[in-house]
Amino acid sequence: MAPRNDGSVKKLINRGAWTAEEDQKLAQYIEIHGAKKWKTVATKAGLNRCGKSCRLRWLNYLRPNIKRGNISDEEEDLILRLHKLLGNRWSLIAGRLPGRTDNEIKNYWNSHLSKKINQNEKKIEILPISKENNPQKPPNTMQTNEESSSEIGDAMTNFDVSEFLDFSIEGSHGLDWVNKFLELDEDPWLSVDKMRTL
DNA sequence: AACGAAGTCAACCGCTAATTT
DNA sequence: GAAATTAGCGGTTGACTTCGT
Numbered sequence: 312m313a314p315r316n317d318g319s320v321k322k323l324i325n326r327g328a329w330t331a332e333e334d335q336k337l338a339q340y341i342e343i344h345g346a347k348k349w350k351t352v353a354t355k356a357g358l359n360r361c362g363k364s365c366r367l368r369w370l371n372y373l374r375p376n377i378k379r380g381n382i383s384d385e386e387e388d389l390i391l392r393l394h395k396l397l398g399n400r401w402s403l404i405a406g407r408l409p410g411r412t413d414n415e416i417k418n419y420w421n422s423h424l425s426k427k428i429n430q431n432e433k434k435i436e437i438l439p440i441s442k443e444n445n446p447q448k449p450p451n452t453m454q455t456n457e458e459s460s461s462e463i464g465d466a467m468t469n470f471d472v473s474e475f476l477d478f479s480i481e482g483s484h485g486l487d488w489v490n491k492f493l494e495l496d497e498d499p500w501l502s503v504d505k506m507r508t509l
Numbered sequence: 510a511a512c513g514a515a516g517t518c519a520a521c522c523g524c525t526a527a528t529t530t
Numbered sequence: 531g532a533a534a535t536t537a538g539c540g541g542t543t544g545a546c547t548t549c550g551t
Contacts, residue, residue: 328519328545350536366537367520402539417540418518 325359371412378410
């Protein structure tokens with residue numbers, strides 16, 4: 312990505328894509344001094360970048376244990392389900408997917424999953440309403456988060472949000488918690504498997 | 510092979526919340 | 531308690547890549 316030209320002549324702050332040299336400088340500095348006070352990191356590491364940019368680069372790319380590559384089916388399931396529960400709270404969703412960043416999940420959602428859901432919505436719209444299929448709900452229940460608030464509300468009555476958001480709970484990054492919280496989602500109209508087959 | 514459209518994703522922006530002075 | 535600073539979040543942008551014609 313080429314550096315952007317915002318017309319500023321006061322201070323030539325680097326923008327755009329990071330070079331390998333910048334990455335190395337940032338990683339080395341953080342290894343020694345830790346990842347805090349990003350403004351200081353930017354200057355002390357000898358980076359002609361703003362602190363914000365350094366933080367983002369570290370969190371989304373340089374941080375250890377970053378998982379790179381394709382999102383697995385299991386992870387996709389998780390994202391879909393968590394999004395249903397949490398909405399666009401990407402950092403919370405990312406917190407439940409070890410090695411994945413909020414930015415990555417947000418991008419994945421916008422480029423892959425939102426389309427799938429839209430397609431599914433359209434499919435469901437043209438289906439005739441059938442009590443056999445879903446005696447309790449109309450077919451058009453693949454709604455947005457705003458629209459689904461009542462459903463989320465129902466789910467919320469069955470689980471403790473604060474507990475859900477408490478990352479100190481042992482095993483919160485494992486799969487046990489997934490079972491605990493997401494078994495709630497038994498709605499056949501929202502089956503992730505269904506969406507994947509689209 | 511050339512071109513435009515669509516998709517992808519790293520990075521930036523603006524805002525709010527939290528923390529420090 | 532107020533102001534300043536820092537951290538963090540979600541939305542958006544735009545360069546690059548891939549795909550279709």
